Amino acid sequence: VPAQEDASTEEAAAAAEPAESRSPASPGAPSEGPSAGSPELPDPTQVRRSGRGDRITADDLREFLGAQEQPLSPASRRAAREHATDLASVTPTGPGGRVLKEDVLAAAAEPPMSPRVMPIPASGVEAPAEATPPAPAAGEPAPRPGVPESPGDAGGQSAANAGATPETQADPSPPRVRRVPMSRLRRRLAERLKEAQNTAAMLTTYNEVDMSAVMELRKASGQSFEQRHGVRLGLMSFFVKASVSALRAVPEVNAEIDGTDIVYKDFYDIGVAVHSERGLVVPVVRDADRKGFADIERDIRSFAERANSGGLAADELEGGTFTVSNGGVYGSLMSSPILNPPQSGILGLHRIQERPVAHDGKVVVRPMMYLALSYDHRIVDGKGAVTFLVHLRDLLQQPAVLALDT
Template identity: 55%
Template sequence: MATEIKAPAFPESVADGTIAAWHKKPGESCKRDELLADIETDKVVLEIVAPADGVITDIVKGEGETVLSEELIGHFRAGEVAAAAPAKAAPVQQTAAKPASEAVLSPAARKAADEHGINPADITGTGKDGRITKEDVLAFAKSKPVVAEVPVVEESAPAVAKPSASTPAPSAPIFDGERVEKRVPMTRLRAKVAERLVQAQQTAAMLTTFNEVNMKPIMALRAQYKDQFEKRHETKLGFMSFFVKAAVEALRRQPVVNASIDGNDIVYHGYQDIGVAVSSDRGLVVPVLRNAEDMSLADIESTIRDYGGKARDGKLSIDEMTGGTFTISNGGVFGSLLSTPILNPPQAAILGMHKIQERPMAVNGEVVILPMMYLALSYDHRLLDGKEAVTFLVTMKELLEDPARMLLDI
């Protein structure tokens, strides 16, 4: 008896998804928990795995088609093997590369292959059951002859999540000496991010206020204890945990910054769920530190580290990116000296961190070179007045320049 293969139940914040890729064909055998298909939503890529050893009998929803929550996408028959399995070839033939259409890639590997113009059939996978990983693609790209690396794609072009029938094969571009362009469809995540950013600018009365922080005290504290911290907690001590702790305390003192607008109502949140913007291959994602007010520095650092790894591997769940009452974005990791971050609706404010830059500063009538960082707070002026926003940012500055304040609650 055939078993229905359905899309997973999407949360209320996700309306639908798109079949990004089928990794098995009808009549093809698969093992229990083997990857069958990828469904791309506005936030994450969801993996559909085989419920048991068996065979895909038919596919109802093909690649590129839109699916709803728990919608039927195919059928699976447990306990069977492929009816027309070919006879075993000589050992030397078993290592032959699969055709590009049969190569099994993770979503990150497929994106990397498209970016480098690599045919997946040329790559030998080292993952489970011969699956091609992103590391396999990057290693193959480095080993390619220079002549094969001539194709150049604009860095700003978004990466396609999967090859499609309407898109030319990236492995065989045509160059005639003219300027080259490559057109690829926008991913659902990129499209959703674009929609939300435009929405934020059109619906909120957004304003940004700035301040600067002397990072010397935190840098000295970190240098003194980072080795002991890592040995004790098995995670590195970074700067983000200090900013999260300072933000939690500043939000307690200015609860309106932690609020949001719902229609004509103001919703005040009695908890601090801090979103941390993370850049991934698929675009910007914002996983949330739940109840950050109850987290230690070590908890914050280890959780952010785990989120970073999941973002790179496309493993962040929808629950991990849903909600949040306040967001911190660190453009400084890319060298940004100053920026105006855009709100993450329906939140009322977002904090932008930046590059630590040594600058001459006047201290007690003398010029001193100090490691300084600009802070930017973008906020919704419909909810926050300048007084609350500036007071919040000044509180952040005071706590960061004297970390003992966070311990003493003063």
């Protein structure tokens, strides 16, 4: 065997000897165990001996030391370099104790722990006076750790409240959320609206109407109408009367579904949506087909007055066959009203707005309004819905026809 191999074998054996059998590195170092910070030496009983005479070769030692290292993937090593992560602080989660890239990133994301400074004086050297607090005098309580001795101590409570002003301490910000129970009316309204969405195949179609003729008629006859009937001539009576005529032309809009049957109604109880302080209510104008403009206007005015005072009776809010809702009084330009179940149609009115339109080959400015009809597509087809709105539009653009029918 070459002398070089014997020399390597002897060096390996010397490196594998227990620490107790070797002399200390310096006279001042402790004689028991490895010094602090020195690498842990391998246990020679765990090293394979493949040399002659059951000796440990250099290859045996390299194999043993290599097996003690944490198995790392290239991605893990690269991540450790990029994030300057100590691999000793990484907890491996891979198979066979393998350190994964995710383990390195998780260790890098953890905030560093603040080291505790524990002054240990060297042999024969006294610790600084600041390291040991003076003992309290007789009769004085010992200071508690972490509690400042006076309000001016650095790091104490005064430092924690340094950014707080007396105003912010005495007057905290008001809560940003208020929880208010729903009223019984609001709960019932929410239930009915959700019922309409869950049961009906709701769809909306739109059209627009030139309100010039209605506004001219009100301007010309409004004063005399009020003198004769004692009530102002509003817009809603025109839409209620026009709706009755359109319902006669398209009777399925005035029907409802009951189980597997369609119930057609030959009476016209028109609900008129009225806003109140308690919420939206829909009182019903009974037998609107038998009433004139003045009677309808009286009913609507009475509904509006009693809605805020809670004077509407329960039977006045039930049994309608069709509903008219006027969002235009609040400035709505276009919307899709929700059905009032079990009804199959609801008419949405909107703000009257002057817009340029083509008339007899010329561009003119007219007071226009968008109309919206939401309907139950299970009963009403698209053709019926469009026919309803066109019929309504034509009547409103020739309001004298409505007056003659009264």
